[in-house]
Amino acid sequence: MEKILVPTDFSPTAGAALRYAYFLAEATGLGVEVLHVHDGYGYSAFRRAKKGGLEARVNAQRKLDRFIRFNLKIVPAVATGGFTEPEVNVSSRGIIGSPTKALLIASRRADTCMIVMGGVGSGVADAATPLFGSITRRIAERAACPVLLVPEGYGTPVMKRAAIAFNWIGALRETSIGFDFLRVALGPAMHLVHVRDFMHVTKIREETALLEKILNTEFPGYPVQLDLPEPGVTAPRLLAYAHDKKIDLLVMGRRNRSLFERLFLRSEIGTVLKNGGTPMLVIPISHA
Incomplete structure (x- = not known):
């Protein structure tokens, strides 16, 4: 079993x-x-x-x-x-x-x-x-x-809203598939959240192309809301986003050069877990 x-x-x-x-x-x-x-x-x-x-x-x-x-x-x-x-x-x-x-x-x-x-x-x-x-x-x-x-001090488990945080479309697809066994069983309202980088011209173009690619395909195959917090440092933005949107679970893929790595290398994950009160699901993925 x-x-x-x-x-x-x-x-x-x-x-x-x-x-x-x-x-x-x-x-x-x-x-x-x-x-x-x-x-x-x-x-x-x-x-x-x-x-x-x-x-x-x-x-x-x-x-x-x-x-x-x-x-x-x-x-x-x-x-x-x-x-x-x-x-x-x-x-x-x-x-x-x-x-x-x-x-x-x-x-x-x-x-x-x-x-x-x-x-x-x-x-x-x-x-x-x-x-x-x-x-x-x-x-x-x-x-x-x-x-x-x-996180420390977490109370009664709830799963009304879940958000998949992402940087790249390939990683997003694989993370979404990895989360399917919980999504199907629990049926939360689904969000996709992309924390935009500080507005450098090159970054604007990259992120615009990324979002257009998502919106112009049938992915992910289930109802979802695309959320774009204001540009800034990832962890504080996710923290504020999860609180404002009443997100019950943050989901992210783990690979080299991933959003997960950015959080951990900067020791920002402790801020999200300790102060945010939002559980986080880390899914190993292979997409580079």
Whole structure:
């Protein structure tokens, strides 16, 4: 069964990511797997404890179980004496190792449809769990599957309006195809957003040709609104755009020389996630 992978460090933002993943799983019929990558000592106060021993595995699994029950509100069922079962197939596992390496490997598995995780700047640091936010960018940059980044302080999942941010028509087509499995399942009102560069003559011509190409074709094949925020620095413009248009999800393709790369290299993605409150879906694409 294909699944949505949710890495956790047990922080509130990881909890928000789990709730978002569950929301997507209900709509798509996918399963959810919660993954905790730890150092193998199981939160033991005794550092002489055997790495990867029974205590470590049991303690990690207990924390996973509590985390899932708390965030999905799975409560004891009085009638049965057990626990209420979630409507989505939710599984969990703890593994020992490097979080970045483990998640990149998991992203290449055939049954991993996407990763949903807390965004830049989130996370809880302790002896057993490295600072989660520090690996978020590496996963978003290198994962083989789509990665959905949930901002710090995010509340109830909503998907009424989604916007695909783009620079080039080829990348836009591929990103749109990559988003189809969620678009079809959730049916949000769709926007295409292009943040125009500062108005240099050459840029004006390039962008005019780009927009004419979009408008003169039948792409993307579903109702869409084309939005053109005022020229400026990409992240602040996207931030203001998402707020003004009440966008629930920003979608972008990830490739060399892409809009995604511009945001990350300038460290502007943290501004979008931390201050904007808008989740972001990063889809790996091959178009150059």
